[in-house]
Amino acid sequence: MARCCLGEGSVAYLPVEQLLARQSKRLQALFRHAWRHVPYYRDWMAAAGAEPGDLRCAADLRRLPLIDKLALTVEPERFAADGYERRDGLTLLSSGTSGRRRSFRYDAPALFEALSAGRRQRLALRHFVGREAGYREAVFNREGSVGQQLRRFWEDRMITPRRIDLVRRPFSASARFEDLLAGVNEFHPQVVRGYGTHLGAFFRWVWETGQRIDTPRAITYGADAMPKADRQIIERELGIPVLSSYQAVEALRIGFQCEARSGFHISVDQVAVRVIDPEGRDVAPGQRGELVITNLTNYAMPVIHYRLGDLVTLGTGPCPCGRTFPLISDIDGRLDDLIARPGGTWIHALAVLAGLQAVPGVRQVQVIQEDLEDFRLRVVWARASGQDPVRLRSCMAAVLGDSAHVRVEPVEVLEQEPSGKVKTVICKVRQP
Numbered sequence: 001m002a003r004c005c006l007g008e009g010s011v012a013y014l015p016v017e018q019l020l021a022r023q024s025k026r027l028q029a030l031f032r033h034a035w036r037h038v039p040y041y042r043d044w045m046a047a048a049g050a051e052p053g054d055l056r057c058a059a060d061l062r063r064l065p066l067i068d069k070l071a072l073t074v075e076p077e078r079f080a081a082d083g084y085e086r087r088d089g090l091t092l093l094s095s096g097t098s099g100r101r102r103s104f105r106y107d108a109p110a111l112f113e114a115l116s117a118g119r120r121q122r123l124a125l126r127h128f129v130g131r132e133a134g135y136r137e138a139v140f141n142r143e144g145s146v147g148q149q150l151r152r153f154w155e156d157r158m159i160t161p162r163r164i165d166l167v168r169r170p171f172s173a174s175a176r177f178e179d180l181l182a183g184v185n186e187f188h189p190q191v192v193r194g195y196g197t198h199l200g201a202f203f204r205w206v207w208e209t210g211q212r213i214d215t216p217r218a219i220t221y222g223a224d225a226m227p228k229a230d231r232q233i234i235e236r237e238l239g240i241p242v243l244s245s246y247q248a249v250e251a252l253r254i255g256f257q258c259e260a261r262s263g264f265h266i267s268v269d270q271v272a273v274r275v276i277d278p279e280g281r282d283v284a285p286g287q288r289g290e291l292v293i294t295n296l297t298n299y300a301m302p303v304i305h306y307r308l309g310d311l312v313t314l315g316t317g318p319c320p321c322g323r324t325f326p327l328i329s330d331i332d333g334r335l336d337d338l339i340a341r342p343g344g345t346w347i348h349a350l351a352v353l354a355g356l357q358a359v360p361g362v363r364q365v366q367v368i369q370e371d372l373e374d375f376r377l378r379v380v381w382a383r384a385s386g387q388d389p390v391r392l393r394s395c396m397a398a399v400l401g402d403s404a405h406v407r408v409e410p411v412e413v414l415e416q417e418p419s420g421k422v423k424t425v426i427c428k429v430r431q432p
C-alpha cells in the first residue's frame, strides 16, 4: 500500500509513450476479463463480432458499440463479473444526477487504487497548504454519501499512520450557513472540501454578508460543479484557491486539477477516455463533446466504452505544471440547484434527494421549489400500488422542517433538459 502510494508522485510526469503503454496493457487485461466473466460484454462482443485480441489500445475502442447509462441502470446484474460478489469489495449507493438511486459494485483492489490515487491531488494541494499530511480538513458532506461510504471501507481495513493522514472533521451539508461558519472558525481548517454548488453558495454568502471567516488555504470539491461566478468570488475576493477533482460513481478518479488550475489532468493509467460528437465520431481538442470512459481499475463491474453523459472539452496544449497527463479544459453540466432556506442560506440538493430516492417504490424523483416553503415532488413510481406520499413528505420535513409545504405529483416520466439530463432539483427562489 505504502509503496503504491509513493509511486503516485511521479506517475503524472511519466513520458507519454510510457503512460500509453501502461494504459494499453491494462485495457487488454480488462477486456479479456470482461469477455470471460461478464455476461453483458460476452454478448456485446459476440454481437459486434469482436474478440479480446482485437483490442490492443484505446484507439481500438472506437470500433466497438457505445454503452449508455440506461443499460447499466436497467440491468446492473448483467455488468457484474462472475464470482465477484463473494470477494471483498463494496457496493456503492449513489443518489442524484439521474433522479434515481443506483448501486455500483467495486472490488477491493480498485478501491485501494482510488485511495492511493487521491495523493495525486494532494500533491497539487501541497502547493497551497505547504504540506501533504497532518493538516486539518473540514468536509461538508451528508450522511451516506459516496465519499463517506468509501472512507468507511478504507478505515475498516487499514490503519493510516498519523504522519501521512489528515485531521478530518465532517460538517453536515444540510446545516445552516451560520452553523457551518461557526464550525469552520472553531476548527481552523487549512482545507475545506465539499460539493461545488454548496461550497460556492456558502462562500458567496460569507462574502456578501461580510462575515468573519478563518480563511482556509484551499477549497476543494468533486462531484457537482461550482458556478463560475462563485469561484471568482472565492478566488478573487476572498483570495482562496479552488481545486476540483473529476469523478463519477462509475470511475472514482477520472481527473484532478493541479496547482496551475488550467483544467483537469486525466489519470490515463486508470481511465481511458474519448470525446465524441452526437454521431459518435471523435472531436478535436478544443471542441466540446460527450465524454466516453473505460474504467481500467475495477473488475467487479467493468465499465467499457461508456457514455458518462458529461459534456467536456479536451485541452489543446501541455500544462505549465509539467505533468504529462492530458487535460480536460472544461466540464459542462452537473449543475444541480441548491434548495433555498429562510435567512438567505442554502442546502445541497442531495441532503433531501438521498432520503427521497431511498423510499420504497420510488423509481425517480424531482424536487421543484416554487417558493421558500412551497415544494412540488414529481415522482415516477415503480408500481401503481404501494405508493407512499406520506413517507416522502416526512423525508422532506426531516431536512426542511414542518413549515415546508409539500405536494406529491405522480408522473409517468421526468422531463429532460435539452442536454438529455434530468434536472433533479429545480429551485425557483432567487436570492434577494
Ligand SMILES: [Zn+2]
Pocket: 258, 259, 260, 261, 265, 319, 320, 321, 322, 323
Ligand atoms: Zn497541470
